[in-house]
Amino acid sequence: MLATVQRVSSAEVSVKGLLHSFINKGIVIFICIETTDTIDNVKKMKEKIHTFKILDEGDKTMSSSLKNINEDIMIISQFTLAAITSKGSKASFHKSAKPKNAKLLYDEFVNEFKKEKNKIVEGVFGEYMDVSLTNKGPITFNFKV
Numbered sequence: 001m002l003a004t005v006q007r008v009s010s011a012e013v014s015v016k017g018l019l020h021s022f023i024n025k026g027i028v029i030f031i032c033i034e035t036t037d038t039i040d041n042v043k044k045m046k047e048k049i050h051t052f053k054i055l056d057e058g059d060k061t062m063s064s065s066l067k068n069i070n071e072d073i074m075i076i077s078q079f080t081l082a083a084i085t086s087k088g089s090k091a092s093f094h095k096s097a098k099p100k101n102a103k104l105l106y107d108e109f110v111n112e113f114k115k116e117k118n119k120i121v122e123g124v125f126g127e128y129m130d131v132s133l134t135n136k137g138p139i140t141f142n143f144k145v
Contacts, residue, residue, distance in 0.1 A: 026072030
């Protein structure tokens with residue numbers, strides 16, 4: 001399981017030209033389910049992101065986590081994070097889970113975050129989306145579990 005997490009001052013997702021979801025200050029999680037992922041990976045990734053110190057507290061930069069500060073979370077499925085780009089001029093996505101299995105684990109990932117106090121919004125799994133965000137910092141982290 002792979003994730004790219006960005007701290008943002010705002011973010012929005014549109015599908016077919018219509019606004020689907022929006023957050024103010026918080027984080028955007030681009031999540032990729034790989035072929036070998038299980039529910040255990042889902043729980044580990046959620047816990048890693050939820051407790052990782054990516055947020056500011058007062059004048060202390062990156063001193064707090066989503067567990068301690070109630071900021072918005074946008075979760076977007078992005079299978080391209082598992083792209084193999086080392087050979088040739090076209091990406092291979094054979095490490096990305098097939099849509100049916102990926103959707104099940106993606107939904108579990110979202111549900112794990114919904115157990116917390118943060119506002120959770122999503123993109124649309126499997127849809128072509130326009131994602132706009134203002135990266136604050138810029139602060140971006142990549143995770144693998």
